[in-house]
Amino acid sequence: MSSRVARYQLLLAVSSLLVSACFGFVGKELTLRTRNAHLPLRYASPINNGDNQGSYSALKEEAKSKTLYEILGAPATATREELKKCYVKKAKLSHPDAQIANAGSNNTITDKLDFNEIAQAWNILGDDKLRRRYDRELRAQAFSESAQRFANENLERAVPAMANMVDNFAAPFLRRTTATTWAVGQAVAKEVSSHENVELSDTWKKAVQAGQEVGRFMDGVDLKEKSKDLQSQAQDQLKRGTEIEDELDALTERRLLATLQSKDFFLSSDEATDVLNRLSIESENPTLLGRAMMRNTIEQEIRLLQVAEAKFSEKLKEYEATDKEWNTLLNKQDEAKMNLSKHKMEEMEARRALERAQRQVSEAKSQLLTSTNALRGIEQSVRKNAFEMDRMTSTLSQKQEKVRASLKKKVDQARGGMEVEYLTEDDLTALRRREIQLVGEQNQTRRKATQLQTEAESLKKQADNAEPVNGQQGEE
The missing domain is CATH 1.10.287.110 (DnaJ domain)
Incomplete structure (x- = not known):
């Protein structure tokens, strides 16, 4: 004992x-x-x-x-x-x-x-x-x-x-x-x-060596745990990015299909092409009615819509330039009227400067006459452009309605007669804003996932370097 x-x-x-x-x-x-x-x-x-x-x-x-x-x-x-x-x-x-x-x-x-x-x-x-x-x-x-x-x-x-x-x-x-x-x-x-x-000294040396080995091992374990945690966060971010991408695609499709249901919503050629591509993917086995409605016909109508959009944009620029000139002349006319009134008041209030005031009135009248003549000259051009603008707007609306009707018929055929959700203009505006927000979140999650994966790989390399080598342990 x-x-x-x-x-x-x-x-x-x-x-x-x-x-x-x-x-x-x-x-x-x-x-x-x-x-x-x-x-x-x-x-x-x-x-x-x-x-x-x-x-x-x-x-x-x-x-x-x-x-x-x-x-x-x-x-x-x-x-x-x-x-x-x-x-x-x-x-x-x-x-x-x-x-x-x-x-x-x-x-x-x-x-x-x-x-x-x-x-x-x-x-x-x-x-x-x-x-x-x-x-x-x-x-x-x-x-x-x-x-x-x-x-x-x-x-x-x-x-x-x-x-x-x-x-x-x-x-x-x-x-x-x-x-x-x-x-x-x-x-x-x-x-x-x-x-x-x-001997106590021999025991001490072996104890210190064991402590150093375990210390390095624990450092490696901590780094590996942190690396796994970062990898898990990266996977969560990638999963979130995929969910956002799916939500964005579904929301975009919902907005485009809702646009076809009303004449109040603008339908561009790019959006029409997007709808056609989505319908082509969904309807792999078209019916006889679907074969009758050929894809090239719709594509031709979309191309005509693109041409109409280009002409409309060009004419819109001309109209804006003419309207800007019109507004400039109106401002000059208003300015001339103000000058005329001002100088008339000066004539009434200051008889001592009658001659000077009469000369200024004469100049103002001359300016008024010049601007009025110029305004009359441009008035015909403005009326002509306005008439052409109305005609182009009517043509664009007709083309747009034709494409809308074709796509709507195609959607009804592809969806098997299912009713498509009807949305108001405010609803479409909200959908567009949500699309922009989801695109931003998707890019942010991808960047964050990439950053977390990089940090996880770096920590994993540090953990591998911190682990003791079997050969070195045997020698010690």
Whole structure:
């Protein structure tokens, strides 16, 4: 029984030391990322590979050292803004310039402050990632110290209780947040149980190697999980893009078919071609009536509609140019009338400038006559263009109605006599707006899906690089 107790005592002591030393290694790694590498996380010297008595003494010295929160004078639950305020306050008091200014005073509080320690504490606690790792180190070290005290106070009762606590509490807690420490403990337990007279330094080296391997493995697992999550998001975006595309196609077809049901809705040649193509896809086995209504006939009518649209657009430009000139002449005529009225008023109000006013009236009359003559000359052209515009509008309407009737008949034939939804002009306007919105959403989801897939592939490559190679594991 005594040998078993001694064996468990050695296992507990080594496990406790490994927890602290392993997180001390993390503290050293974090410290190297700051400007001064001489400051550990808890300001305690690393545990040497000496005997158990020296390691335990170093552990007690580390327990007595200050934490980074204590150096800044802030609680562990403080926010980043609160930590920054404490850092600024301490830095002002401990800065070398402030120390020189207060050299003659007997301020013991200022003398105890170390500017470098305060700066190092803020560099770690001010970084969210480094702070989380430091907090995990504190929690693990507190657990190690409590386990060591518990074992020293009552070793006989601690042996089964400690084993139960490790299985039920420590293992689940450390398996995820401190996976490295868990691997270290397993390596040490295996080494101690197989070689009772093993050197502590050899056990320490193997434990550190196991911790490093598991650390790299856990980093790879995290990257793979994030990569899978991004891939899942990308698949969701692609699925959403497909749904939007289907909804857009159905909405477009609904609007085009509704356009055929009323003369109040404008039907362009492009829309007519789109409807014809959709009907050709749907009616793979046309009936005898469908064969009679040949596709080339409808296409010919659509081409005539395109020609009419082109002529209409050209004539519309001419009409707009003539209308612009007409409006310009009307403005000039109004301006001339205003000038005439103004000068007449000046003639009535200022008889002293009668001659000058009469000359201005004469000039205004001349301008009025000129603009009136010009207006009469353009009036015939305006009337002619208006007549031609009416005629072209009538022709366009006839062509449009002819195409509409043909397509409607084709739709009725393809749909088997099913009634097509009738929509108002406001409904069609809403459908057009929804089409534009869906096109924008479709492009956005495609871009987002591509971006997520790229990030997922990058994370997957990082995860593959982070996994340890089997050959390298065997050599280590």
